[in-house]
Amino acid sequence: MGTLEIDGLTKSYGSRKALRGTSFDVRSGEIFGFVGSNGAGKSTTMRIVLGVLMPDAGEVRWAGRPVDHALRRRIGYMPEERGLYPKMKVGEQLVYLARLHGLSKAESVASMERWTSTLGVDERRDDEVQKLSLGNQQRVQLAAALVHDPEILVLDEPFSGLDPVAVDVMSGVLRERAHAGVPVLFSSHQLELVEALCDRVGIIAAGAMDAVGTVEELRSIGNPQWVVDVPGTGDASTPAWVPDDVRVVGRSGSRITFEPRTPGSEQTVLRAALAQGDVTEFARVRRPLTELYRDVVRVDADRPTDPTTATEASA
Amino acid sequence: MSDRTWPAIRLVASREIQRLLHSKAYIVTTVLLVAAVVLGPVALSLVGGDDEGQQVGFTPAASSLTAGVESASAAGGTDMTTSAVEDRAAGEQAVTDGDLDALVDVTGAGTEIVVDSSVDPALEATVAAVSQQQTLTAAIEELGGDPAAVTGSVAESAPTVTALDAEDEFDPAGFISALATGILIFVAIMTSGQLIAQGVVEEKQSRVVEILLSTLRPWQLMVGKVAGIGLVALVQVVLVVGAGAGTAVALDLVDPDVVDLGATAAWAVVWFLIGFVTYAFALGGAASLVSRQEDVGAVLAPFTALMMVPYIVGVSIAPYAPDSPVVTWLSLVPFCSPLLMPVRMAVGGVAGWEVAVSVGLALATIPVVIWLASRIYAGAVLSSGARIKVKDALRAA
Ligand SMILES: Nc1ncnc2c1ncn2[C@@H]1O[C@H](COP(=O)(O)OP(=O)(O)O)[C@@H](O)[C@H]1O
Ligand SMILES: [Mg+2]
Numbered sequence: 001m002g003t004l005e006i007d008g009l010t011k012s013y014g015s016r017k018a019l020r021g022t023s024f025d026v027r028s029g030e031i032f033g034f035v036g037s038n039g040a041g042k043s044t045t046m047r048i049v050l051g052v053l054m055p056d057a058g059e060v061r062w063a064g065r066p067v068d069h070a071l072r073r074r075i076g077y078m079p080e081e082r083g084l085y086p087k088m089k090v091g092e093q094l095v096y097l098a099r100l101h102g103l104s105k106a107e108s109v110a111s112m113e114r115w116t117s118t119l120g121v122d123e124r125r126d127d128e129v130q131k132l133s134l135g136n137q138q139r140v141q142l143a144a145a146l147v148h149d150p151e152i153l154v155l156d157e158p159f160s161g162l163d164p165v166a167v168d169v170m171s172g173v174l175r176e177r178a179h180a181g182v183p184v185l186f187s188s189h190q191l192e193l194v195e196a197l198c199d200r201v202g203i204i205a206a207g208a209m210d211a212v213g214t215v216e217e218l219r220s221i222g223n224p225q226w227v228v229d230v231p232g233t234g235d236a237s238t239p240a241w242v243p244d245d246v247r248v249v250g251r252s253g254s255r256i257t258f259e260p261r262t263p264g265s266e267q268t269v270l271r272a273a274l275a276q277g278d279v280t281e282f283a284r285v286r287r288p289l290t291e292l293y294r295d296v297v298r299v300d301a302d303r304p305t306d307p308t309t310a311t312e313a314s315a
Numbered sequence: 316m317s318d319r320t321w322p323a324i325r326l327v328a329s330r331e332i333q334r335l336l337h338s339k340a341y342i343v344t345t346v347l348l349v350a351a352v353v354l355g356p357v358a359l360s361l362v363g364g365d366d367e368g369q370q371v372g373f374t375p376a377a378s379s380l381t382a383g384v385e386s387a388s389a390a391g392g393t394d395m396t397t398s399a400v401e402d403r404a405a406g407e408q409a410v411t412d413g414d415l416d417a418l419v420d421v422t423g424a425g426t427e428i429v430v431d432s433s434v435d436p437a438l439e440a441t442v443a444a445v446s447q448q449q450t451l452t453a454a455i456e457e458l459g460g461d462p463a464a465v466t467g468s469v470a471e472s473a474p475t476v477t478a479l480d481a482e483d484e485f486d487p488a489g490f491i492s493a494l495a496t497g498i499l500i501f502v503a504i505m506t507s508g509q510l511i512a513q514g515v516v517e518e519k520q521s522r523v524v525e526i527l528l529s530t531l532r533p534w535q536l537m538v539g540k541v542a543g544i545g546l547v548a549l550v551q552v553v554l555v556v557g558a559g560a561g562t563a564v565a566l567d568l569v570d571p572d573v574v575d576l577g578a579t580a581a582w583a584v585v586w587f588l589i590g591f592v593t594y595a596f597a598l599g600g601a602a603s604l605v606s607r608q609e610d611v612g613a614v615l616a617p618f619t620a621l622m623m624v625p626y627i628v629g630v631s632i633a634p635y636a637p638d639s640p641v642v643t644w645l646s647l648v649p650f651c652s653p654l655l656m657p658v659r660m661a662v663g664g665v666a667g668w669e670v671a672v673s674v675g676l677a678l679a680t681i682p683v684v685i686w687l688a689s690r691i692y693a694g695a696v697l698s699s700g701a702r703i704k705v706k707d708a709l710r711a712a
Contacts, residue, residue: 050529052697069532070319077529081699083522099326100530102319144526 002063003027004049004152004183009058011044011207018044020207021058026183026200031174033198034187035293041207042187043080046156049185050077062152073101076150078158082141084129090116090140091125094147101148108147115143119169135166142170146177153177155186159193171197195289203296210296218292223259226266229281230254230273241276243268257285323531327539328546331514335547344506345551352495352559360566369438372400372409374420383445384419388438395438421446488569490634492559492576493661496583497629499555501654503587505622507548508594512602512611514540515696519606524696533693541595545588552587556580579661589677590653593684594618600688603695604703614702625651629658637662647673649680 004026011019019041026032034042047053049060051072060067067075084093091112098108116122119139124132129140138161145155153174159167174197178184188194194201195215202212211218231254233239242248242256245265250257260266273279335341373381381397388395398415400406406418410431417438418429426446428434455461518524518536527536560580563569569576597618605614625645633642637659646655646665652673659665694711695703 047525052525052528073319073530075529077526079522079525081522081525083525085517085523086521096326096330097526100323100527 005061007059009055011055024202024209024212026185028183029178029181030199031178031184033194033201036204040204043156046154049154074151076145076153078145078155080156086130087128097144098147103148111147115146119143153184157187159188191289225259225285227257227285228273230276230279233276241272323535324539328543331543348555349558353562356562369395369416371397372406372415372418374403376421377419380445387441489662492579493634493658496661497658500587501626503552504590504594507544508598510544511595512598515599515602516611534689537692556583582660583657586653586657596685596688600691603692606699625654629655633658649677652677
């Protein structure tokens with residue numbers, strides 16, 4: 001049991017800065033969703049964790065120790081660019097990969113059988129990988145990440161290109177692995193899925209973490225929003241009874257969504273609403289991750305450019 | 316270096332071995348090469364068998380010539396079987412039937428050779444010499460001299476032959492083994508080098524290399540690949556060389572005084588290994604610069620050209636003129652020597668120091684090639700897309 005710590009990674013490709021001090025950690029038994037727009041630095045971070053890429057600075061630690069070559073063999077990895085030997089049979093290939101990661105022959109065969117069954121590709125063990133449908137190749141790819149019984153899982157967009165059934169299978173496997181104590185780090189653009197599956201989420205933009213926490217914690221980052229509904233109070237854009245110290249951000253019919261300008265001003269709204277008539281709804285809005293994500297990314301885009309980055313020479 | 320290094324390399328190597336042993340191309344090439352070195356000489360010796368072994372009959376009157384003709388023809392290197400016939404008529408019948416190639420008779424008119432249509436000049440000369448010798452001996456005895464003393468002085472007066480250009484003496488066995496060695500080493504290094512290059516690009520193109528390199532170091536992957544393919548190629552070379560040498564011995568095709576078959580075979584294997592390691596790493600490193608099988612040919616072109624030069628010199632000049640300067644110099648140069656020196660050595664007459672210099676330079680080159688190739692490979696193998704410049708690969712490593 002331990003924590004996978006990603007600490008202050010920086011990486012430049014020529015003059016392009018891909019990572020600027022990326023830091024977060026993934027705890028044992030936790031599913032961590034890694035989100036961010038294309039080119040934000042997710043794949044670069046994951047490749048550095050796997051040692052496929054060297055960072056310019058920073059460190060990756062597992063249970064307090066820097067991740068070295070021996071430890072990397074205990075990580076299960078699904079690269080963004082999928083790839084297996086196209087002309088090798090599914091079963092042979094998984095056994096080979098398990099053995100490369102240090103399992104004995106017997107262990108490798110048993111593990112290959114278990115994972116191909118779990119992922120529903122056991123019928124295809126004797127087929128060449130290239131003969132499989134893309135969806136099944138994806139399942140074999142996940143099996144390849146799991147076959148050596150890794151202590152850590154790092155999966156780059158494991159859900160992209162999966163049909164809904166396969167998404168369920170994949171989600172189930174990730175939950176089961178996390179339950180077994182494995183820290184699971186995966187990236188995805190499917191934010192509903194991330195919200196449903198992840199214990200914690202990290203949002204990366206332009207090579208730095210913007211926000212890290214549970215979805216609940218992320219909700220508290222922006223201004224909280226509330227909704228109030230007093231049927232029959234007309235549909236003027238901002239009804240006269242709404243106090244001045246809140247900002248109305250949306251309405252449909254009599255249902256109004258607002259952000260308090262000062263803490264506690266939602267209570268003023270409630271009292272004013274009750275004075276108008278029956279209040280059928282008054283609640284804090286649980287904003288979906290998609291919206292939170294947009295906020296975070298928008299805030300980021302509005303932020304003035306760090307004056308040092310523009311002039312910094314490439315490393 | 317962790318204790319996981321050798322198991323990892325062994326796993327990579329055994330995957331390559333299994334891949335090759337299941338490949339039809341490898342099996343077919345091996346069978347064809349072995350068939351060529353076995354069936355070629357067998358066919359040659361069957362065809363050649365027709366013009367040997369003249370059957371010559373002697374009538375009772377000519378029987379005193381038999382022993383002389385036998386020993387003279389043995390000394391002259393012609394293969395001849397002699398037999399006695401009952402009389403002239405029986406002998407002529409045998410010649411007509413084709414049972415005898417020639418019949419020797421002695422009549423009052425002198426020595427006579429009876430043939431079906433034309434006489435073999437060597438036989439005619441031999442019979443003439445023996446018959447003249449006999450007549451001479453009889454005459455010397457009649458004059459009271461010592462025939463043995465006269466024969467001795469006659470023998471001494473025979474001219475000795477001085478060859479001005481001894482190298483031009485054509486030795487078919489040395490020539491054929493040189494040619495076969497040159498072709499075999501070239502084919503074996505070229506095909507195994509191509510297999511390595513294709514394997515490197517297959518891993519790049521399919522992107523499986525990223526998974527492999529999350530558990531293997533680049534050099535382990537490269538060394539495992541070279542070792543696996545090298546082992547299979549070595550088996551192929553040993554099989555072909557062994558089959559060729561075995562056939563030559565079985566058919567008695569080579570004169571052990573002229574061609575040392577064992578040494579030629581052993582050197583062919585040694586030079587194959589040196590050449591294989593050099594080119595395997597070079598081609599593997601070069602192949603890592605591209606990401607598609609279609610581009611492999613172009614990136615290997617400089618090396619294929621580099622191999623063609625000593626190969627062509629080796630099969631077209633070296634067997635005929637092993638001492639020509641282009642042959643001697645090229646056979647010392649690394650990258651060329653593995654394809655050329657074994658050809659010279661099969662022909663024979665290579666000085667020991669030349670072999671030592673050639674082997675020494677070739678061996679000294681290998682670590683440099685491995686170092687460069689591994690750096691290029693490590694710097695280039697994870698990138699995808701366009702062809703990478705060597706300079707950039709070295710910088711990325
Ligand atoms: N091999 C590379 N060479 C040059 N630039 C690269 C390379 N890989 C990634 N980048 C750049 O680094 C940045 C981060 O990319 P990446 O980590 O792939 O982002 P993500 O996975 O979040 O989409 C991008 O700007 C991308 O263009
Ligand atoms: Mg990516």
